[in-house]
Amino acid sequence: MADVQTDQDTITITLPDGSERTYAAGTTGREIAESIGAGLARDALAIKVNGAVQDLSRPIDTDATIAILTWRDAEGKETFWHSSAHLMAEALQALYPGVKFTIGPPIDQGFYYDIDPSGHQISSDDFEQIEAKMQELAQRDVAYERRAVSKDEAIDYYEDAGNEYKLELIEALDDGDITFYEQGDFTDLCRGPHIPSTGRIKYPKLLSVAGAYWRGDEQNPQLTRIYGITFPKQKLLEDFLEKRRLAKERDHRKLGKELGLFTFNSEKVGPGLPLWLPKGATLRETLQNFLKDEQLRRGYEPVITPHIGRLELYRTSGHYPYYKESQFPPIRMGDEDADYLLKPMNCPHHTQIYDNDLHSYRDLPVRLAEFGQVYRYEKSGELGGLTRVRGFTVDDAHIFCRPDQVKAEVKDAIDLALKVLRALDFKEFRAQVSLRDPNDTEKYVGSDERWDQAEQAIREAADEMGLDAIEVEGEAAFYGPKLDFMVKDVLDREWQLGTVQIDYNLPERFDLTYIDEHDDRQRPVMIHRAPFGSLERFIGVLIEHTGGDFPTWLAPVQAKILPIGDDFNDYAREVANRLRAADIRVKVDDSDETVGYKIRQAETAKVPYMLVVGGREEEAGTVAVRQHGEGQQDVVPVETFIDRLQAEVDAALS
């Protein structure tokens, strides 16, 4: 279909390397690919013409800059998976007559299709059969054919099919802008583009089935969503499955259990309420101490507030009833005419600490820090491991400052967050600046002018700190813009960890003030910041990031002393005492086991250092050092080992 009529007989095509080639007008992408090379033609999935991805079969009528897309291009993969969604739909149509198709887009890793099963029940047990059908269909290697249809034609087609979902989609489309794609017996309303033919899709794998609401709205009917992924080569599928297997190995829920860090085992305690075991608590306190020290150096002051507060506090702050649904219900005592709320946030309490004193502009900023435990009633289906819990700890601090100090404070908060990420070797994270939605300024508190200032401050601070932050409009909280650090877990799910948020709302609501140089009362700006975010979530992601091999400074047990026999238990204990005196976390394995067994135990527990001691060591006052995962190292005096370990810890935290 020639959209653009031109008088040109020939067209000039510019390739990604900048070279130009001349073709007859109407040459297709496939022909261009063939003219470049047989290999490229074989791998070609789609073509990008002046920035728009389209089918290889479509003729090109004008001069254009093009790129032939293959599996190596993100857009090539996207097209491949989109076409795979159609192939899966064809298989489903063959196996489950009457199912209605809605939407089936590609995603980061594969694709899904939302269907109305129309009475069929599809479960993961059926995956093998569906995959087999997909392979069978793919082997027929039929073309994906694009067909422009009129709106009436499209409506007729789906009225015949009785597919109200597609009709709803067509409703929103303009006549003349509607296309069907067909492959084999399957026809789908689709914008495209698609790969040339089904034969490219050789290795399908269905991943999961779940409910999803039509158009993501809880009020709408629930559809069945089937997730899948496909590959052109077996090796790629195997690599993908291997990666998933490895990810499962690193799952923090599994490692948390194996390493004895935390447990959710007791149904009596309640869902989403983690119990920290001694080793996990040690790890967590070590992390907290690291941050406390860092904060002291940066002028933060510690505060401590109770776990509950009067409901009135949260009415004033505006959190209640706005977030009523995700809070534990208020507690009412019979003899007191007031309700109490289990605190969902620390900030209201902190405002009251600020308000305990009269503040001069000279005193600002005031930085109040607390590891504050908060409680939120997350929906049951939302809970998961440590990443989503109902009771968690925020490494919260609230900075009360003058408007002219905002940028410097945001910069310091970013610096602190970066320090934390660096100390824990997080190299892959994303920084996101969330701004207000320019089309819906109604839902935000505070004047436009203030928002402009705040957004500018946060943007400049991010920029000056060298952050390559992406900006997203409409993601800001109602009270101010924010900057978040996001990190992915082993399953590639992205979690928000650290955050810096500017807030003009709470100082207003609590009528917080400071006295300026003209003896006038002024409103301070509040900055919420939490470099870890939630300790629980952070540690969950950290476990997966390290695979349980924590850096020495964080390891719950840093060294385990392994006497080779009972005769050396005393010496082992003596060494342990010397290490403890140097603040090293140490355990002695004085069980009746062989050294080989003790080593195995320590290795599987991922203890960084094993110190084997026997007669030779006792006589010389030494330890035989074995490093986790590295095997036997050397035999050194106890003091040397202490010095080394301390140097390692200092280096990691500097």
Add this chain to the structure above:
RNA sequence: GCUGACGUAGCUCAACUGGUAGAGCAGCUCACUUGUAAUGAGCAGGUUGGGGGUUCGAGUCCCUUCGUCAGCUCCA
């Protein structure tokens, strides 16, 4: 909360179409006294998540409830 899957010893997992709940590891006891990733033997360990039902008989089938997982929705 919704849809689906799952729940057997502390952990990891067995138990054909309904027919006496098993194993390895961990634990305990005893022996061994060990030199760099599992010493040997023995013992103990369960109302098969809870409740109800069908059946001569239920880990297995049905209902219900709690929990876990995946996804949806939401997230101060």
